[in-house]
Amino acid sequence: QSVLTQPPSVSAGAGQRVTMSCSGSSSNIGSNYVSWYQQLPGTAPTLLIYEDNKRPSGIPDRFSASKSGASAILAITGLQTGDEADYYCGTWHSSLNIAVFGGGTKLTVL
Amino acid sequence: QVHLVESGGGVVQPGRSLRLSCAASGFTFSGNYGMHWVRQAPGKGLEWVTVISNDGSLRYYGDSVKGRFTISRDTSTNTLYLQMNSLRIEDTAVYYCARYFGELSSWDHWGQGTLVTVSS
Numbered sequence: 001q002s003v004l005t006q007p008p009s010v011s012a013g014a015g016q017r018v019t020m021s022c023s024g025s026s027s028n029i030g031s032n033y034v035s036w037y038q039q040l041p042g043t044a045p046t047l048l049i050y051e052d053n054k055r056p057s058g059i060p061d062r063f064s065a066s067k068s069g070a071s072a073i074l075a076i077t078g079l080q081t082g083d084e085a086d087y088y089c090g091t092w093h094s095s096l097n098i099a100v101f102g103g104g105t106k107l108t109v110l
Numbered sequence: 111q112v113h114l115v116e117s118g119g120g121v122v123q124p125g126r127s128l129r130l131s132c133a134a135s136g137f138t139f140s141g142n143y144g145m146h147w148v149r150q151a152p153g154k155g156l157e158w159v160t161v162i163s164n165d166g167s168l169r170y171y172g173d174s175v176k177g178r179f180t181i182s183r184d185t186s187t188n189t190l191y192l193q194m195n196s197l198r199i200e201d202t203a204v205y206y207c208a209r210y211f212g213e214l215s216s217w218d219h220w221g222q223g224t225l226v227t228v229s230s
Contacts, residue, residue, distance in 0.1 A: 044222050099148075101158060
C-alpha cells in the first residue's frame, strides 16, 4: 500500500480534459514539493511536473498541476492517444526521511 | 546530455546477493544531486528504495530493504551502486536509478532500468 493515494484509473475522450488526484499527509505533500511522472508502456518514468506546478522544458502546457494542503492534482487538457500512460506523484516524507510515490493512475483515452 | 545506464540485473536464488551498477554521464556526478534507486515490481507501481547524498555522507533506506541493501557511489568512475543481500522473491522488480535535482525538488532523469528476478 502506497503512502500517497492515487485513483487506480481515469478515462476521458480525446480532446477532453481529465484530472487525477494524489493525497498524502502533512508530513509529505503538506510540507514538501510534489512532482509528477509519466510512464509510457514499457518505458522508464519521465518528469512531467516539478515543485508542485512547474513544467520542465519540452512539456506542453496541456499538462498542469496544483496543490492544496496535503493533496495535489494533475490536469491534462486536449487529451491525445499518446497521453495514455501511468502517472505517478512523488515527494519526500520529512519525518521518516524517505521518498514516497503514489500507487499510480492509469490514463485511458477513449 | 544526462545518461544513466543501469546494469547487473539477472536471475538469482532467494537468499543470494547481487550488485547493481548505474553509470552516470553528462553531468557533474558530485554536484547537487542525490542519487536514488527506485524499483517497480511486475505490473505494480513505483517503490522508492534508497538514496545517497551528493557527498555520500547521508543514506536512507525504505523499510522493505533496510539492513539488506546498501547504496554507494564512486565519484572517480561516476558510478552508483546497489548491493543487495539476502534477496527475497518480493525483491523481484525493475530497478531504476534516478537523479534527484535539488533545485527542481524532483527526479529529473531516470535510467532505463535493470530487471532483477529472485526465483528458486
